[in-house]
Amino acid sequence: MNLPNDLLYSEEHEWVKKEGNKVRIGITDFAQDELGDIVFVELPEVGEEIDADEPFGSVESVKTVSELYAPVSGTVVEINEELEDSPEFVNESPYENAWMIVVELSDEAELDKLLSPEAYQAFVEED
């Protein structure tokens, strides 16, 4: 399982990358592998408010729909429009090309609740 060291992780299988007072969010290598071929990604619009632990979008594989749960709260300031035409990026490059949204944090303390790579790995393995 590929788990970059410089990222934080959520129990809903998102990764979070801190960039100043913003964070970049995507789904983990483990999640994409579990889901199989991704054929559709539904993202919020720029300017939308998202709330931690609430759905902000969805990813669909050939067979299923899975909601994306926000790991943090804040305002969406950027979305990855390339995923509309290239949802397969989620399978091919979950941490790079398939970043999903950038969020301006409303409460930086929420980051403390996220998991380190080691803690996320342990969480996945006990599941």
Next chain:
Amino acid sequence: MSELKRTPLFPEYEKYGAKTIDFGGWDLPVQFSSIKQEHEATRTKAGLFDVSHMGEIRIQGDDSLAFLQKMVTNDVSKLKPNRAQYTFMCYEDGGTVDDFLIYMLKEKDYLLVVNAANTDKDYEWLVQHQEHESVTIENVSDNYALLALQGPKAEEILQALTETDLSQIKFFGFQTDVQIGSVKDTALVSRTGYTGEDGFEIYIDQAAGARLWNELLDSGKDEGLVPVGLGARDTLRFEANLPLYGQELSKDISPIEAGLKFAVKVDKAAEFIGKDILKKQVEEGPTRKLVAIEMIDKGIPRTGYDVLVGEDKIGFVTSGTQSPTLKKNIGLALVDSKYTEVGTELFVQVRKRQLKSVIIKKPFLSK
């Protein structure tokens, strides 16, 4: 929770990289490599499916034909030895107990191949309705391993392993005592399937299943044969508009509503369960019909999503996905018969949004 059931092929899955899921109480592979790759391989070359979970019910005896004529909607009197027939078994109200194939092994000897999750229900329904008829009804599901070899290269791959001339087996025909490779037990091989491709279904003693599976995969490798899971089985059957029990058909959906009149012979000589309602639906037209839709807005229709015209719910999606062959987001929906013309715009409730779709011609894919 009770233990998941396993087919005789279960020990083989792992070496081919299977990811398994609980499918109606069975621990079955949803995919081996990827649903898209397995789908594509079956459309262009060949795929091998373990469908040993399917149920088999044998009906024998002097009154077996009369008994089947009473129980099912198709005309079993038209069936000849070494031929199979697709049919429904219905409730009095026209709802569907199950859809399945009947293989006529010989006079007074039939094998019903039924949906795994319906096997016990079907068996009990049959037993319950045995009155004065002289028949034996036997659930023989555990005796068989069942492999489906499907795709344009299927015949070439199987022919390389058998002396039986496969070109002599016509669509919906079958042959027994077929020797395949080094497998000692002989098989029943029918030219049938659930993918919309040419291919075969191979019934063999359960103990010989693993050997047959491995020999087919080894021998067919150079032709591009791959193992295929339930995920691609579903997308393949969906593109070919083959119904899935529990989605297009159910106790609440009749075969006439599902557009499958060809296997409901309301004018056959024998009375059968559900005939009155089904005949009425054929003559007057059903109040709901199954239509094919293609999304105009971005989104994928999924089983159970509501279908709307304005504010009114006029039906629901029975199956939907992004078609791996057509790369389009398409679905089947059971809707009010007033809204079934090709070109009609219907809205699909996808989570919080209502997305536009249009009715298109069936089937999505034709060969």
